[in-house]
Amino acid sequence: MDGDNSGLESDNYDWNTEDELEIENFQSSDLAVPNGDAITGSGEASSSPSSSNSKMFDHFVGMGFSEKLVSKVIQENGEENADSLLETLLTLSAVDSSPEKQQQNDLDYSSSDLEGSLLDDCSDIDSFSDNEEITKSVSENDGKLLTLVNMGYTVDVASVALERCGMNSSVDELIDFICAAQTAKAEDALMAPEEKPRCSNLTKQKKRSYYECEILGKKKLKGSEKKVFDEDEEMIHLPKPMVGFGVPTESFAITHRKLPESAIGPPYFYYENVALAPKGVWQTISRFLYDIEPEFVDSKYFCAAARKRGYIHNLPIQNRFPLLPLPARTIHEALPLTRKWWPEWDHRNKLNCLQTAYGSAKLTERIRKAIENYEGEPPPHVQKYVIEQCRKWNLVWVGRNKVAPLEPDEVEMLLGFPRNHTRGGGISRTDRYKSLGNSFQVDTVAYHLSVLKDMFPKGINLLSLFSGIGGAEVALYRLGIPLKNVVSVEKSEVNRNIVRCWWEQTNQKGNLIDLDDVQRLNGDRLEQLMNSFGGFDLIVGGSPCNNLAGSNRVSRDGLEGKESSLFFDYFRILDLVKCIMAKGQ
DNA sequence: AGTAGAATGAGAGACTTA
DNA sequence: TAAGTCTCTCATTCTACT
Numbered sequence: 001m002d003g004d005n006s007g008l009e010s011d012n013y014d015w016n017t018e019d020e021l022e023i024e025n026f027q028s029s030d031l032a033v034p035n036g037d038a039i040t041g042s043g044e045a046s047s048s049p050s051s052s053n054s055k056m057f058d059h060f061v062g063m064g065f066s067e068k069l070v071s072k073v074i075q076e077n078g079e080e081n082a083d084s085l086l087e088t089l090l091t092l093s094a095v096d097s098s099p100e101k102q103q104q105n106d107l108d109y110s111s112s113d114l115e116g117s118l119l120d121d122c123s124d125i126d127s128f129s130d131n132e133e134i135t136k137s138v139s140e141n142d143g144k145l146l147t148l149v150n151m152g153y154t155v156d157v158a159s160v161a162l163e164r165c166g167m168n169s170s171v172d173e174l175i176d177f178i179c180a181a182q183t184a185k186a187e188d189a190l191m192a193p194e195e196k197p198r199c200s201n202l203t204k205q206k207k208r209s210y211y212e213c214e215i216l217g218k219k220k221l222k223g224s225e226k227k228v229f230d231e232d233e234e235m236i237h238l239p240k241p242m243v244g245f246g247v248p249t250e251s252f253a254i255t256h257r258k259l260p261e262s263a264i265g266p267p268y269f270y271y272e273n274v275a276l277a278p279k280g281v282w283q284t285i286s287r288f289l290y291d292i293e294p295e296f297v298d299s300k301y302f303c304a305a306a307r308k309r310g311y312i313h314n315l316p317i318q319n320r321f322p323l324l325p326l327p328a329r330t331i332h333e334a335l336p337l338t339r340k341w342w343p344e345w346d347h348r349n350k351l352n353c354l355q356t357a358y359g360s361a362k363l364t365e366r367i368r369k370a371i372e373n374y375e376g377e378p379p380p381h382v383q384k385y386v387i388e389q390c391r392k393w394n395l396v397w398v399g400r401n402k403v404a405p406l407e408p409d410e411v412e413m414l415l416g417f418p419r420n421h422t423r424g425g426g427i428s429r430t431d432r433y434k435s436l437g438n439s440f441q442v443d444t445v446a447y448h449l450s451v452l453k454d455m456f457p458k459g460i461n462l463l464s465l466f467s468g469i470g471g472a473e474v475a476l477y478r479l480g481i482p483l484k485n486v487v488s489v490e491k492s493e494v495n496r497n498i499v500r501c502w503w504e505q506t507n508q509k510g511n512l513i514d515l516d517d518v519q520r521l522n523g524d525r526l527e528q529l530m531n532s533f534g535g536f537d538l539i540v541g542g543s544p545c546n547n548l549a550g551s552n553r554v555s556r557d558g559l560e561g562k563e564s565s566l567f568f569d570y571f572r573i574l575d576l577v578k579c580i581m582a583k584g585q
Numbered sequence: 586a587g588t589a590g591a592a593t594g595a596g597a598g599a600c601t602t603a
Numbered sequence: 604t605a606a607g608t609c610t611c612t613c614a615t616t617c618t619a620c621t
Contacts, residue, residue, distance in 0.1 A: 238598075274613060276597070307613080353612060360590050391611080430588065438613050468613095542613080550612030553594050 236282050244295035248322040255318040263290035263314045272542035275308040278558045288571045299441035303327045304334035305351040305414045307441045316451045323446045341397035351394050356437030359393030359405040371401040408432040416442025427494045440471030459484040465541030470499035472540040483510040485533040489518050518569040535581045543567040
């Protein structure tokens with residue numbers, strides 16, 4: 001430890017939340033949609049001529065233009081050029097929107113409306129990005145209107161916001177206005193008049209718009225303006241060394257931080273994902289999770305294997321303590337039997353990240369043969385090949401010239417789980433590796449959660465989302481924090497069985513409720529559960545990393561990817577719980 | 586049907602060198 | 604300082620085999 005803590009200072013993060021900047025990025029970029037599909041300029045409408053008419057019509061009506069206006073403009077201009085159609089519609093509607101008419105408009109659209117229009121708008125936005133003249137040709141207010149429409153708001157909504165906030169208002173102010181109106185309306189619809197809790201989702205739609213900006217920003221990276229964009233948009237820098245607010249084995253520690261008002265519990269929450277996500281992902285996650293700075297930690301400071309992860313939580317950070325005994329932190333300590341066979345030319349003392357795939361027996365055989373071709377120490381090129389493969393697949397030495405992948409029980413041990421935690425119950429070896437590879441490093445998580453022990457001597461109620469094999473539950477149990485009621489949501493049946501089995505084996509006194517799908521966990525169900533035991537003390541979850549992880553060559557689509565977009569369900573549920581608990585107070 | 590083996594790079598940070 | 608090199612990454616999918 002060189003005492004260089006600069007990497008941990010707050011200026012190591014760039015929390016540039018300049019709305020205008022992001023909106024600019026948004027405006028001039030291609031569009032992607034939450035399911036991960038990029039929408040190309042051609043658009044669906046033009047790709048299916050048979051339904052072209054109705055689609056173009058529906059497309060603009062769906063954006064909020066009146067049927068009459070759309071019909072008229074299509075009639076006059078044809079439908080070949082969606083860009084010029086939109087321009088005409090925007091110009092006409094801006095002129096047409098009298099204040100009286102706007103006052104009557106209801107600031108009402110559902111999230112599906114937003115998504116729908118976002119989807120539908122793609123071709124237009126893409127084209128706009130290629131045609132700066134169009135943007136320049138409209139007036140300043142038309143530009144703001146266009147920006148809002150591009151972001152998925154209907155023309156009516158955008159017009160009303162512009163009218164109410166005044167022509168000099170910034171786009172950010174306009175978005176704030178729309179968000180506030182939506183929230184007020186949503187609360188009216190959802191809550192009884194006498195009970196309207198102060199709900200943190202006041203900023204939800206705004207945050208959502210940030211998310212959309214992020215998608216666009218990312219797409220832009222792939223374009224010709226990459227360099228400019230990189231310069232303009234400072235990304236989060238990972239701290240070096242990656243020890244978060246502190247780890248037990250290093251002297252450095254930050255013990256105080258100021259959380260944003262909206263971030264403060266109850267409930268406490270704890271979110272986890274891969275540290276090395278595509279650029280912009282952690283900024284988005286952080287913005288959704290109440291602007292809390294992520295704590296990036298490499299579990300190599302806790303055990304013998306690296307695991308670079310980011311954690312966002314609202315837990316206190318002073319008086320943390322580690323699980324005892326402290327785990328072995330070198331390969332030789334963790335796997336003493338390997339020491340005998342470890343060649344001098346293999347200088348590894350830490351394993352790389354324990355992933356879901358593992359080295360094959362055939363590979364280890366090839367390595368053995370490659371080494372056995374030589375007497376004594378193999379030549380440098382062979383050494384290089386062997387070391388390369390060993391690092392790539394986390395192979396360890398188990399005999400003379402013989403390497404092997406870690407056994408599942410060794411992975412369990414390295415990750416802080418009890419031996420045979422994932423064994424049995426009909427799970428295959430491959431699936432054990434997969435479940436373990438997707439799991440928490442228990443010692444790391446427990447260190448962060450340890451502050452709860454004094455606060456909840458009688459135990460906690462836990463909501464565990466994306467539970468996997470129960471890393472959070474195991475961490476809390478090993479900390480000696482009683483688990484009173486645990487609602488565990490996990491899609492994989494074998495994983496649910498593993499947690500259930502562990503629950504029974506450890507003679508838990510509490511109540512375990514397991515559910516299978518976060519997307520089906522709605523407000524009613526949550527309220528019902530929370531009413532039965534009085535709310536959650538802690539909400540833990542590491543949402544899927546499939547579309548964020550560097551190992552994924554096929555679908556590293558970012559936070560809008562098929563699985564990784566489930567992060568938004570984590571946020572949704574967290575926000576719901578906050579609302580319900582606020583209501584109950 | 587279930588499992589293991591193998592092929593499939595990009596992206597980004599760390600580090601080195603000119 | 605800039606460019607080149609090295610290193611690592613909670614994965615996916617197809618094929619062959621039992």
